[in-house]
Amino acid sequence: xxxxxxxxxxxxxxxxxxxxxxxxxxxxxxxxxxxxxxxxxxxxxxxxxxxxxxxxxxxxxxxxxxxxxxxxxxxxxxxxxxxxxxxxxxxxxxxxxxxxxxxxxxxxxxxxxxxxxxxxxxxxxxxxxxxxxxxxxxxxxxxxxxxxxxxxxxxxxxxxxxxxxxxxxxxxxxxxxxxxxxxxxxxxxxxxxxxxxxxxxxxxxxxxxxxxxxxxxxxxxxxxxxxxxxxxxxxxxxxxxxxxxxxxxxxxxxxxxxxxxxxxxxxxxxxxxxxxxxxxxxxxxxxxxxxxxxxxxxxxxxxxxxxxxxxxxxx
Amino acid sequence: xxxxxxxxxxxxxxxxxxxxxxxxxxxxxxxxxxxxxxxxxxxxxxxxxxxxxxxxxxxxxxxxxxxxxxxxxxxxxxxxxxxxxxxxxxxxxxxxxxxxxxxxxxxxxxxxxxxxxxxxxxxxxxxxxxxxxxxxxxxxxxxxxxxxxxxxxxxxxxxxxxxxxxxxxxxxxxxxxxxxxxxxxxxxxxxxxxxxxxxxxxxxxxxxxxxxxxxxxxxxxxxxxxxxxxxxxxxxxxxxxxxxxxxxxxxxxxxxxxxxxxxxxxxxxxxxxxxxxxxxxxxxxxxxxxxxxxxxxxxxxxxxxxxx
Numbered sequence: 001x002x003x004x005x006x007x008x009x010x011x012x013x014x015x016x017x018x019x020x021x022x023x024x025x026x027x028x029x030x031x032x033x034x035x036x037x038x039x040x041x042x043x044x045x046x047x048x049x050x051x052x053x054x055x056x057x058x059x060x061x062x063x064x065x066x067x068x069x070x071x072x073x074x075x076x077x078x079x080x081x082x083x084x085x086x087x088x089x090x091x092x093x094x095x096x097x098x099x100x101x102x103x104x105x106x107x108x109x110x111x112x113x114x115x116x117x118x119x120x121x122x123x124x125x126x127x128x129x130x131x132x133x134x135x136x137x138x139x140x141x142x143x144x145x146x147x148x149x150x151x152x153x154x155x156x157x158x159x160x161x162x163x164x165x166x167x168x169x170x171x172x173x174x175x176x177x178x179x180x181x182x183x184x185x186x187x188x189x190x191x192x193x194x195x196x197x198x199x200x201x202x203x204x205x206x207x208x209x210x211x212x213x214x215x216x217x218x219x220x221x222x223x224x225x226x227x228x229x230x231x232x233x234x235x236x237x238x239x240x241x242x243x244x245x246x247x248x249x250x251x252x253x254x255x256x257x258x259x260x261x262x263x264x265x266x267x268x269x270x271x272x273x274x275x276x277x278x279x280x281x282x283x284x285x286x287x288x289x290x291x292x293x294x295x296x297x298x299x300x301x302x303x304x305x306x307x308x309x310x311x312x313x314x315x
Numbered sequence: 316x317x318x319x320x321x322x323x324x325x326x327x328x329x330x331x332x333x334x335x336x337x338x339x340x341x342x343x344x345x346x347x348x349x350x351x352x353x354x355x356x357x358x359x360x361x362x363x364x365x366x367x368x369x370x371x372x373x374x375x376x377x378x379x380x381x382x383x384x385x386x387x388x389x390x391x392x393x394x395x396x397x398x399x400x401x402x403x404x405x406x407x408x409x410x411x412x413x414x415x416x417x418x419x420x421x422x423x424x425x426x427x428x429x430x431x432x433x434x435x436x437x438x439x440x441x442x443x444x445x446x447x448x449x450x451x452x453x454x455x456x457x458x459x460x461x462x463x464x465x466x467x468x469x470x471x472x473x474x475x476x477x478x479x480x481x482x483x484x485x486x487x488x489x490x491x492x493x494x495x496x497x498x499x500x501x502x503x504x505x506x507x508x509x510x511x512x513x514x515x516x517x518x519x520x521x522x523x524x525x526x527x528x529x530x531x532x533x534x535x536x537x538x539x540x541x542x543x544x545x546x547x548x549x550x551x552x553x554x555x556x557x558x559x560x561x562x563x564x565x566x567x568x569x570x571x572x573x574x575x576x577x578x579x580x581x582x583x584x585x586x587x588x589x590x591x592x593x594x595x596x597x598x599x600x601x602x603x604x605x606x607x608x609x610x611x612x613x614x615x616x617x618x619x620x621x622x623x
Contacts, residue, residue, distance in 0.1 A: 014462060015469040022478065029482045137614075141607045143558045145565055149581065149595055157592045164588075252471025259566045260585055271566045274477055282481060289474045 004305050012294055019290040020072075024065050026286070027279035038279050040082045051081065072284070082278040090269060090281065091288070096169055098265035100177075101185055101257065102250050108189025109250070110243060113196030117239065120197060121204025122227040132201070139194040144253045148187035148260045155183060165262040184261040188253055196242045203235040210234075237304050244300025248293030360612075360619040369611030372604050380426040391415065391423040391575055399591040408597040412587060417580075421597035424575035428605070431487065431576075432556050435494035440549050442495065443502025444541065448510055451533045461507065464500040472497055472559055473566075480568045490569050494556045505548050509541035543620050550613035554606040561602060577602050 030037050035052040043051075051057070056064055071078070077087040120132035142150075156164030163180050170177040207213065208231055216230045255267030266285065273281040360366045379386070395414035402409050408417040446464065450457020467475070476493040483489040513519055513536065522532050557577070563569035564578025565585070572579050577598045584595035 011462075011465060015466050018466040019469065026478065026481055137607075137610065141554065141603060141610050143562070143606075145562060145581070146599060146602060149585070149599055152585075152588060153592050153595070157588060249471050252473040255473045255477075256562045256565055267566075270477060271568070274481060274568060277481075279481075282477070286474055286478060289471055290469050293471050294469055 005302070008298060008301065012298060015294055016287075016291065019287055020069055021065070023283040023286045024068055026283060028061075030277070030279075037277065038081060040277065043081060047081070072287070077284050078280045080273075080278050080281045082273075082276045083281070087281050087284050091266065091284065094264060094266045094269045096171065097167060097263055098251070098254055098258070098267060100170055100181055101188065101254055101263065101265060102247075104181055104185035105188035105192075105250055105254075106243075106247055108186055109192045109196065109246060112190060112193035113243070114200060114239060116193065116197035117200025117204065118227070118232060120201035121208075121231070121235070122223075132197075136194045136198050136201075139190065140198070142191060144188045144191035145256045145260055147191045148184065148257055151183045151187050152260070167261075167263045180261075180263075184257045184263060187260075188250060188257050192246045192250060192253070195246060196239050199242045200235060200239040203238045204231050207231050207235050240300055240304050244297050244303075247296040247300075251289055251292050356620055357616070360615045363615045363619060365611045366615030366619075369608045369615060372608035373612065376425060376601070376605055376608065377429065379422055380429050383422045383426050387416075387419045387422065389419075391420045392573065393419075399587055399594070401591065401593045409591060409593040411583065411594060417594065417597050420575040420580060421577070421601055424577045424580050424598060425601055425605070427487075427570060427574065427576040428557060428560055428578075431490050431494065431560055432553055435491040436498070436549060436553055436556055438491070439495040439498030439552065440502050440545060443499045444506040444538075444545055446499060447503035447506025448533060448537065448541070450507060451510055451514070451537060452529055457507070460503065464503045467496060468500040472555075473562055476559060476563045477568065480563070485563075485568045485571055487570065490560055490563060493563065494559050497559060498552050498556070501552060502545055502548060505544050506541050509544060510537055513537045513540050547613055547616045547620065550609050550616060553609040554613075557602065557606055557609075577605075 027034050027037050033048075035048050035055070035057050036043070038055070039048045039051050056067055059067075075088070077091070079086050080090055083090055116132060116135060120129065120136065123129055123132065139147075152164045155161045162183050164183060167180045168177040170181070213226060213230055216226050221230070254265065255270055257263075258265045258267035259271060266288075270282070270285045270289075272278075273285065361370050384390075393415060395410065395416075397406070397410050398412050398414040400406060400410045400414075406416045406418065408421060411417055411420065446460045449460050470478070475497055476490075479493040479496065480489050483492060519532060519536055522536060523529075527535075560569055560576060561578035561581065564576050565582050567582055570576035570579040572583055580598040581595055584598065587594050
């Protein structure tokens with residue numbers, strides 16, 4: 001397992017390294033003086049000069065990059081001159097909202113994805129397959145924000161079952177908080193479920209043709225046992241990989257869902273920072289998003305390697 | 316990070332079904348009778364039930380968008396005194412906060428979306444395919460390109476869009492660039508898969524042994540065989556492209572109001588959802604129809620063109 005990890009490491013480090021360069025260059029791509037850009041439009045001349053000094057903007061680009069990266073790696077994420085707070089403060093204050101959303105959305109995604117996949121991969125009646133295929137196609141053609149909008153119109157405006165705008169942290173009031181969380185998480189989870197279910201379904205259908213399934217059937221195993229014990233277990237690997245990739249995408253999708261449901265999470269913070277051209281903040285958020293995506297992929301590949309020795313040996 | 320070819324776009328064609336039926340064809344397909352067979356294969360896709368439904372929806376949407384200035388000659392900015400009204404005989408989809416007809420704005424929004432797709436998707440397909448095939452000319456360049464594509468793939472779609480918007484400023488061109496870059500790894504990997512699969516084939520080896528140059532082998536033998544999966548992938552990617560436009564515009568980083576796009580209409584519509592739930596209905600329905608037409612077409616192509 002350790003060898004597998006070591007082999008995976010270079011490509012992950014490469015992605016993170018490249019991301020850090022892109023994040024570092026972002027304010028420098030923008031037209032005009034980077035110090036002025038970072039300080040924001042309202043800064044005084046002294047403030048701009050102070051930023052130029054503290055970031056070492058008069059030194060060569062390479063040195064600037066090393067200084068900046070060194071600071072980030074030591075946990076000095078910098079100060080947002082536009083919000084007038086430290087970047088780490090800002091991120092910590094918004095983190096709970098996004099994590100709650102992403103965790104519940106992942107739960108929905110996995111339950112619905114595997115549920116639909118098993119249904120589609122085990123039913124042999126034509127109408128049954130048609131129904132599951134149609135559900136998959138419909139969900140696949142509907143991204144999270146559309147599911148969210150439909151849920152808002154149906155459950156929030158027409159029937160008024162659940163609140164659709166704003167939030168209450170679960171740590172403050174779990175009972176009310178979950179009501180605010182339910183719809184955005186469902187929208188996000190539902191939209192990402194079909195890529196898991198389709199993969200699982202295809203794998204299960206082809207696994208059904210394998211000889212060990214015939215053997216199990218010949219031995220008199222019940223259909224239920226064949227589905228869960230023989231077919232599902234050997235087909236889960238593909239679904240695990242799909243889940244890992246999707247979890248990374250969930251965080252990206254959270255940006256849009258938070259905007260629709262007016263939640264004050266990291267996604268909204270990212271949008272605000274882009275609109276305000278707060279580069280100090282954007283740099284860290286971009287790196288964080290890529291880090292989460294890459295790590296979630298790595299974790300799933302590790303799980304897959306643990307499940308399936310072929311993966312470990314191939315790598 | 317290698318296993319996700321199939322899953323990143325949700326419905327990518329399985330890589331284990333190579334286009335075996337086409338690989339035996341030795342000559343460039345456009346100049347031989349085989350060219351007609353190719354056309355026939357693609358036409359067959361449009362005769363399957365999914366193909367027919369997808370093509371019909373797409374044709375209606377495309378016609379409406381193209382003919383928008385003829386159908387609604389007054390443009391999308393005409394204001395009336397009735398703001399945020401529901402559906403009525405005069406305004407089928409109601410009116411927006413400035414009393415502008417939402418049906419007109421939705422059709423013009425669809426026009427904006429088509430204008431983005433028409434530029435961004437072919438751009439991404441051509442550049443991505445070229446990048447994927449670089450490996451045929453130089454092994455090192457091929458490996459380097461794959462690493463670069465890995466890096467792009469590391470960025471979740473919206474985050475990539477945010478970076479592009481920061482550099483270029485929000486608007487039409489930022490969306491085109493964000494979509495085109497986002498598709499590169501997708502098409503690049505498909506082209507490379509086709510490349511690796513064809514490079515080992517006997518006829519390619521034979522051609523190389525006979526002294527045909529690398530470039531000629533690439534152009535005459537490998538590229539024609541890479542076209543099928545990439546065209547299917549292109550149809551799937553249109554859906555992704557539409558969602559990127561809508562997503563970025565919804566968070567205010569895409570097309571800027573008052574210019575209508577399906578996403579920018581939703582951006583404003585969400586703010587008035589309590590007063591007028593009707594507002595978002597038109598753009599939402601058109602978005603679903605648009606994405607559905609392309610995923611149906613992709614399914615149809617996938618069945619008839621690739622699997623035999």
